[in-house]
Amino acid sequence: MVAFLPAGSFAMMSIEKEKELGRRLLEEIRTQVEFVDDQEVVQYVQSAGEKILKLIPDPLYQYRFFVIKDEGVNAFAIPGGFVFVHSGLLEVVDSDDEFICVLAHEIGHVEGRHIARRIERLKRLNIASVAAILAGVFLGKGKAGSAILATTSALNASIGLKYSREDEEEADRRAFQWLCKAGYNPMGLVTVLQKMQRMRWLGTDAIPSYLSTHPGTAERITYLEDLIKTSNCHVKFHRASRELRRVQVRISVFTKDPYLLIGRYKTALKDSPGDEYLQYGLCLAYLEAREFNNAINELNALIKGHPKRLEYKKDLGVAYYLKGDYGQAIDVLNNYLKSNSKDLTARLYLGKSLLAVSRPKEALKSIKDVYYALDEDPRIAFDLGRSLAALHQEGEAHYYFYQFYRWKGQLDAASYHKRMAIRLLPKDSQLLRKIGESRDESDENNNQDPISPGGSRGSGLGSSYEVVHSKKF
Structure with a gap:
């Protein structure tokens, strides 16, 4: 010891x-x-x-x-x-x-x-x-x-x-x-x-x-x-896992100019045409540059060249979602999840795709599972709120929007959604109890009357949902 x-x-x-x-x-x-x-x-x-x-x-x-x-x-x-x-x-x-x-x-x-x-x-x-x-x-x-x-x-x-x-x-x-x-x-x-x-x-x-x-x-x-x-510590030598290699490629693409990376990856692939991670980086760079068809073509080539790398099918589903081809995204992600049911990224994007085609009940289940699997991660709360709003569960929707905007540090929006959640949630709601147990910087504005952005009283999910919540996060 x-x-x-x-x-x-x-x-x-x-x-x-x-x-x-x-x-x-x-x-x-x-x-x-x-x-x-x-x-x-x-x-x-x-x-x-x-x-x-x-x-x-x-x-x-x-x-x-x-x-x-x-x-x-x-x-x-x-x-x-x-x-x-x-x-x-x-x-x-x-x-x-x-x-x-x-x-x-x-x-x-x-x-x-x-x-x-x-x-x-x-x-x-x-x-x-x-x-x-x-x-x-x-x-x-x-x-x-x-x-x-x-x-x-x-x-x-x-x-x-x-x-x-x-x-x-x-x-x-x-x-x-x-x-x-x-x-x-x-x-x-x-x-x-x-x-x-x-x-x-x-x-x-x-x-x-x-x-x-x-x-x-x-x-x-x-x-x-x-x-x-x-020590008596029995140590092992671990090479970089596939998960780490993928994360490193993703970090590189998400923190640098994708247009510059596209050129660099193409040049590097001329010298190393079979390098799997260079190909993957090129796919992600195309996605970041919103060149969706090029990204999808490269991903299909990766899937063909590496049929056992099932994670590329998940990437393909995400690419279809980002392109706006939600039906294809749902088909690809559902097929991938049959053998990878615990993949939270795939489940999240399946939920987003279902929500985009007006299937909020199915979307809610998928997104809610991810939210709780990640210990109520507020970054997931936005899509959870959107699903509940589409199902006209206004009080709960406001609660999750409050959690999201609190996380983003947008205190005016957080305060508004918190007030609306307090107003609309049932008195015996567990979510209302959670609000009562927490205090934060948005509390200073909570003495304001909960009026929707359009100026009329109601659920507050009218113009607020259409304008504020239409942003992609």
């Missing part, structure tokens, strides 16, 4: 206060960054995190994972169980081991309550100020954090919020235990740290935020290597 370092003797903030700080910090981060909302990417990260969380007897929080669209090789976790991964990190890892090791380390910081240990020295500041400061610390010098650091960098240097070497060792030791139990190779954390050091020596700007908030890199590498040598 590996001993953990003792916590500080001073009183720490309560778990509830940590949750509040986490929510405020999430709002602060959301104003500064763009998230990658691709379902397959998010699901890969969430699944990797859950492999660690299931080994923790009683996690402090219900964890949620986010991918920030930023080339920095960075990851961080904040109080309340929110874990953030920069897209740049996903692009440079060479195996699932490396990525899961980073997540385990960040979860170790949260479970060790390292920010809470240090927050006592900030008692003179309110939660909002602390949230802004922490956002600047974690987002660092890259594009994602520059706006915050412009106003808080001097304060960051004086308050000592960054992790100590003791914090780093405790997080590493926690992660080491979990990784060994899960059968992953803790050496992955060493190899990631070595990559970061090499990139720093080469002078790239993509690195500083992680290394500046996680000190003692050289010492960490040494004691982790010693720990691995002296």
Whole structure:
């Protein structure tokens, strides 16, 4: 058994206060960054995190994972169980081991309550100020954090919020235990740290935020290597899984100019005509450029060349949906789901396609299953609300629109839908009880009379649904 370092003797903030700080910090981060909302990417990260969380007897929080669209090789976790991964990190890892090791380390910081240990020295500041400061610390010098650091960098240097070497060792030791139990190779954390050091020596700007908030890199590498040598951890070498390779291609396409990528992929395929992932990247680049027929032709070629790679049939169904050929999308996705019923991306796009052809009852079942499979992920709530609105279940529709706009940080829209949900939901509704149990920034507007955007009283899903909810997210 590996001993953990003792916590500080001073009183720490309560778990509830940590949750509040986490929510405020999430709002602060959301104003500064763009998230990658691709379902397959998010699901890969969430699944990797859950492999660690299931080994923790009683996690402090219900964890949620986010991918920030930023080339920095960075990851961080904040109080309340929110874990953030920069897209740049996903692009440079060479195996699932490396990525899961980073997540385990960040979860170790949260479970060790390292920010809470240090927050006592900030008692003179309110939660909002602390949230802004922490956002600047974690987002660092890259594009994602520059706006915050412009106003808080001097304060960051004086308050000592960054992790100590003791914090780093405790997080590493926690992660080491979990990784060994899960059968992953803790050496992955060493190899990631070595990559970061090499990139720093080469002078790239993509690195500083992680290394500046996680000190003692050289010492960490040494004691982790010693720990691995002296432990009874049975490690395995994992190559990059197909899921990781797909995610890396998707990240590359979704964070770069698709028109430039089309040219690059075509050129690369001339030298390596059989490269499956170059072909896949070209398909995705065509989709991002809205060249749907080219994308569909390339996907059909991939399916023909790799008949056992059933996931390309899912991609084909999504391509038909994006093209607006909803009947074809439904046929392809239904056929794919016969042998891949747990694929949440396919089920989500099946629901979207069913909704587009006015089959809201079937759409609701498919989308609702995805929503709850992802622990009530608010990113799915928009389509859930659309399905309920089409079925004239106005109170529930407003509740899910409220959840979605709250997540987006669009507080006026969130406040409106919250008021309408309170007005229209039955008094004994479980959703109404959930609203009563939560308070957020949209509450300040809740004393306004719930009037629909058109100015008339009613369900509020008339012009609001047609105008606001017609956007593609």
